[in-house]
Amino acid sequence: MKHYKKPTLYALLLCSLMPVACENGLQEESYSVFDETTLTKPENGLQGVRGVYSALRDNGGNGYYAGYLHQLTEYPSDIVTTKPDSRQGIQLDQLTYDASNSIINDVWTSIFRLISRANESEYLIGKIDYVGNGESDEVKMQHLAEVRFLRALAYYDATSLWGDVPLNLKSSAEFVEADENPPLVAQSTIEEQIIIDLEFAEQYLPSSYPVEQNGRATQGAAQGLLARLYMRQGEWQKAADKCATIITGGIYDLRASSEGGVVALFDNMNRSDNEFIFVMKSSSEPGSYGILSNSFGIQSVPWDYNRGWGNFPIHREFYAEFSPQDQRRQLLLGTYKALYGQIVTLPKEFGGEGGSLPDTIQAQYTYGLKYPHTNNYNYAGYNNVSIIRYSDILLMRAEALNELNGPNNESISLINEIRERSNASSVDVSNFSSTEALRDFIFEERGLELFMEGRRRDDLIRWGRSATNGADPLLKFKERVRPLLRDQNTYSDAVNYALFPYPIQEIQANTSLNVGINQGRVRQ
Template sequence: MKKIYYRLTLLITIVVLTVFACKKGLNDETYSVFDASKLTLPSDGNDAVIGTYAALKDNGGYGYYAGFLYWLYEYPADVVTTTITSRQGIELDQLTYNPTNSVINDVWISIFKMVSRANESEALINNINYTANGSTNALKNQNLGEVRFLRALAYYDATELWGDVPLILKPSSQFTTADLNPKLAKQTDVEAAMVTDLQFAATNLPVSYPAAQVARATSGAAKSLLTRLYMRQGQWQKAADEAEQVITSGAYRIKPMAEGGIVALFDTTNRSDNEFIFVLKSSSQPGAYGINSNSFGINSTPWDLNRGYGNFPINLQFYSIFDKNDARRNLLTGIYKTIYGQIMSVPTQYGGVGGSGPDTVLSTYVYNLKYPATNNYNYAGFNNVSIIRYADVILYRAEALNELNGPNQESIDLINQIRNRANLPNITLGSYTKTSLRVEIFAERNKEFFMEGRRLEDLFRWGNSETNGADPLSEFKANVVPLLRNQNTYSPSVNYLHYPYPQVEIQSNTSLNSDINKGRYQ
């Protein structure tokens, strides 16, 4: 197996942590070597943290949270579709994927690179005496909290996408022979490790940072991710309690209509709004923490709008669910003038203004405008990619309280915060049962978080709650199958809750075999 050297620049131009990795396969990609005796200063610990954050944007400007992760989270659901030119995307969108799908493999590798970097950084930071070098143990624990938060985030994605996964919590210098071919750990064991990491992070991370460092993990980010995990597990009281801590901290707010609301929230110039709890920061500003660019924006919009690649077209049916006064609809390309001078317009049957030729062309898709591209044919987009948003936490608490108690005034008030910011009227308590309020919450989540990677998981959690765990795929099937180009590509024998493990991982890890993919694809 060919080895490739991945270089993580931890000490900027002075020290390079060289990662020996096999391009395909988990067992070889976690090898790292560095001279720990020379990395002894608190600044080295901070640089290790920066190197770990960089894994959020693996594979240049296209990987992990810069793009590929959203292929797995968005394509199989009912909002985003794909064009006929993307074979890997079509497989995901039409549920015909298998273990050889390159995007499934790329995301697997990206996630475990993040795990590897977090493990190496944790060991490095633990070996640095911060107090003897003019710093504090509080800063040391903060740095540890950051890398442990990032490791928990990576494992959240891994368990969401595959369920059972290898659990690796130590640096490669401590590997045994068995660690070179790690077995799958039960999802419950991985989640227990995540809880431990997130509780440590919540205790040791600050409430906030200076504006230029908005992308660093905070105590609120750790509590929010813990909320998300508890929601997935159906631990409603724990989820409600964690969400309440975030809400009552006073650190976050919904960006009000008076400041431009949700449209202004996603403006490229909006770098540090405190509705964003955690983001992939992309900024060309001098002094920004982790100066990065990504290709998310240019992949989100069509060529005839601003020379985007158009890799995330959105079904017209989705546009039709918005009230015409809903401000969130303005984050979709309902009508626009193309770079060729024509008007592109959504047909009237889908809620658009329609029109006729020769100057008006009726849209076959709409596109999201949450990640505005730079109108140039390159990858240098400076768009913050939302990973955790305060609105998410608000609706999590509303949902958890409804699952615990049925319709209640606090859930209604929380939902109305989101609706009011979207320029929609209040809903009232007397109108709902537990079931109908659940439907309302997921409808709001769908309109609020499109192209933020939440829809697929929401469909699974909705189905799980609706059927008391008997059929978590019920809402996935009800919403996705009618939009398939060939409804026969959906198979009742496939468990769409989890993707197949990458074929290259099975081939390179002797602890695995093809049997682990039974029931995960057709």
């Protein structure tokens, strides 16, 4: 199993301090046991923690949470699309991907590289005498909690994308020959381990950090990820309770209108807003853990706007879903002046200005502005990438309460907090006659609030599962995605689009796997 051939832990720690020099040097190295006599200080434990955080970016400016993961979670959905010439991306967008898709392979590799680093760091930290070296046992437990939170996040992503995956909790020092070709483990078993790790993290992580250390996992981050997992499992009461713990904790809130509201929230100078519960910190500042930048800014906008690559165009029908008063619409390009002087605008039927002046061009797509791209040819975006946000917590609790009790005043109040912050009209419980009606509204609201934050694919699958009591998780996925395909016949009822195929590179490298495991995950 290629990604389990680990570098020495010394190399791992060195790369956590020198991310640019080591960025591409880990994947092919064979592992060996590190020298425990030299890595014995609490600062070595912290270096290990930093090495795990840096894996959130992985493999350059597009890796894992810096870009590729969003291609798996947003392209096969009803909001984001891609350009016809984006090669591997068009396969994801049009559901023509197979086991050889490079983006699927890259995300798999990134996830298990992070897991590998977490395991190495957990082992290292466990061996270090923090107290005997002038540091507290509390700091040791915090370091362990950080790496276990990150491992839980990686396994949450892996199970969301593939379902059953290998489960590895060992460092290279503990490996035996059988660990080189690990079998698939049931998703339910892995979810049990995710909960164990997150409950440990919830116990030992701090509630907050100094502002310059934003981007480190907190107790609220562990609680938020637990809530997300419980939502996926349909454990509505557990999800509602975990969200309530965050809400009543007083640590997080929505960025108020007086502070610039949701538009200012995504300004690239907004480094530490307490609406962000957990982010991939993207910065050259101290404490960024080697994650210097991300590619979202240049990927999100088109060339004629600011010389971007435009690889994340958004269906113009989505722009039309916002009322003109809704400030969240300002996070999309509706009308803009192109570099060459023309006015580019969406047609009026999609909420744009339309018009037929000589210098007016009808836009075929809108584009997201949540990841600001400043200055021409600025390939490095230094805005943080949202992973868990407070508004998501509010909407998850609203959804869970609706599944438990049907339309209720608290769910409506939580929804209105978000809508009123963005100057959208409020709703009333009397507007919803059934659980189904409010459920549909909540998922529409989640799209408006969380677009291009990596949540839509999971949402569509959970929506279908709830709407059919688990009988057809792809109901809403098919209903929303199929009409937007360039060829609707591409959609096959014989394919389970809730699960991606296992990468062909993994199948070829791991003797526990065979090509038959992708039966039903790709078109035959």
